[in-house]
Amino acid sequence: MRPENLKTKLFLDGGDPHETKEIIDLLGFLDGQTTNPTLISKNPNARKRLEQGDKFSREEIFNFYHFVVREISGLIPQGSISVEVYADASTSAEQMMKQGREMFSWIPNAHIKFPTATEGLKAAQQAVKEGLRVNMTLCFSQEQAAAVYAATLGAKRGNVYVSPFIGRLDDRGENGMDLIANILCMYRKGNAHVEVLTASVRSLDHLFYALKLGSDIITAPFAILKEWGQKGLPMPRNDYVYHGGNLKAIPYKNIDLTKKWTDYDIHHELTDKGMEKFSQDWNALLK
Ligand code: E4P
Numbered sequence: 001m002r003p004e005n006l007k008t009k010l011f012l013d014g015g016d017p018h019e020t021k022e023i024i025d026l027l028g029f030l031d032g033q034t035t036n037p038t039l040i041s042k043n044p045n046a047r048k049r050l051e052q053g054d055k056f057s058r059e060e061i062f063n064f065y066h067f068v069v070r071e072i073s074g075l076i077p078q079g080s081i082s083v084e085v086y087a088d089a090s091t092s093a094e095q096m097m098k099q100g101r102e103m104f105s106w107i108p109n110a111h112i113k114f115p116t117a118t119e120g121l122k123a124a125q126q127a128v129k130e131g132l133r134v135n136m137t138l139c140f141s142q143e144q145a146a147a148v149y150a151a152t153l154g155a156k157r158g159n160v161y162v163s164p165f166i167g168r169l170d171d172r173g174e175n176g177m178d179l180i181a182n183i184l185c186m187y188r189k190g191n192a193h194v195e196v197l198t199a200s201v202r203s204l205d206h207l208f209y210a211l212k213l214g215s216d217i218i219t220a221p222f223a224i225l226k227e228w229g230q231k232g233l234p235m236p237r238n239d240y241v242y243h244g245g246n247l248k249a250i251p252y253k254n255i256d257l258t259k260k261w262t263d264y265d266i267h268h269e270l271t272d273k274g275m276e277k278f279s280q281d282w283n284a285l286l287k
Contacts, residue, residue, distance in 0.1 A: 002027075002029045003233050005235055007214070008210070008211055008214070009031035009032060009079075009080075009218075010031050010218055010220070010225070011030070011032040011033055011079070011080070011082075011217060011218065011219035011220070012033045012034075013033070013222075014035070014222050015035050016222075020076065022222075022226075030076055031080070032081060033082070034081075034113075034135070034197075034219040035065075035069065035084060036082075036113065036278060037084060037278040037281050040068060043064075046285060055286055056286055056287065057287055058286065061282070065103075069107055070107055073108070073110075077109065080110075081111070082113050083104075084113035085099040085100050085112065085114060086282055087115050088279035089276070092119055093122035094123075097126055100123060100127055100134075110133065111133040111135040112135065113134075113136075114137070115271060115275050116136045116138055116139040116148060116266065117138075117266065117272070118266065120136065121148070122151075124136060124148070124160075125151045128154070128155040128159060128160065132159075133158070134152065135160075136163060137274075138271045141265075142253050143264045144266050144271070145162050145186065146261075148160070149162075149194050149261075150258075150264070156193065157192060157195065160194045160195065161195050161216075161217060162183070162197065163198075164176070164196070165270070166180060169200075174248050175248060175250055178249055180196065180209075182250065185252060195216035196216050197217040201218060201220040201224055204224060204227055204228060207220055207228060208242070212240050
């Protein structure tokens with residue numbers, strides 16, 4: 001059962017509804033799920049089909065994603081399910097929006113994931129105007145989070161998430177958890193319309209520290225939520241301290257949140273790399 005002092009929403013990061021079911025059975029609750037092209041490409045039914053040498057047409061893969069998302073949505077009807085648009089370096093905001101509108105109609109509880117890059121931010125700005133809920137993915141810097149804030153200004157709280165990817169920063173020697181702390185601190189100066197969704201979680205310590213920091217949402221892979229559940233859903237104690245080890249600290253920047261989103265330095269090489277990998281994994285499913 002949900003720990004009484006757990007205020008943060010907990011999501012599963014995955015593309016297999018069987019895992020969703022198992023986590024709900026183990027924890028007794030689940031607040032939502034995030035999916036992405038890589039996770040969908042790892043879905044056991046997609047893998048089975050590929051092993052038989054049977055790739056998907058564009059229409060079939062879109063239908064497959066729709067089917068998976070509908071199943072997950074049925075298991076977490078009160079939660080939020082993040083569905084990601086296909087976006088490579090040449091995908092325009094209009095193309096992202098076209099997919100986003102369609103995906104948003106798949107289930108009643110979707111957040112549409114757009115990359116935190118120029119075209120993705122343009123799409124997000126338009127999406128919130130049209131009443132779509134969005135989750136800005138592949139965020140790696142405080143500036144990018146400021147741009148998400150500015151591009152979606154006017155949206156209702158709950159309709160906009162920003163997903164800083166901490167594990168991928170750790171992978172290159174930077175303390176990803178610092179980014180969560182910095183964005184939460186920066187957003188305290190604003191109107192709180194953007195919720196911080198800690199993503200790319202790799203360990204129970206990431207989970208504990210994100211809980212301690214008061215991240216609005218955390219998405220964690222099956223193995224981490226399972227470990228947490230099997231340990232009895234422990235919460236970080238008041239004296240919990242996160243140790244970044246040898247990871248390089250990411251210093252807080254004093255960023256003014258009142259600028260136009262286009263005035264922030266939104267480029268980050270890990271966003272580009274992330275888009276490339278997501279699109280490669282997606283394209284590998286195609287005939
Ligand atoms: C979040 O929405 C992403 O799907 C996810 O957390 C990415 O994690 P990874 O860096 O382990 O791929």
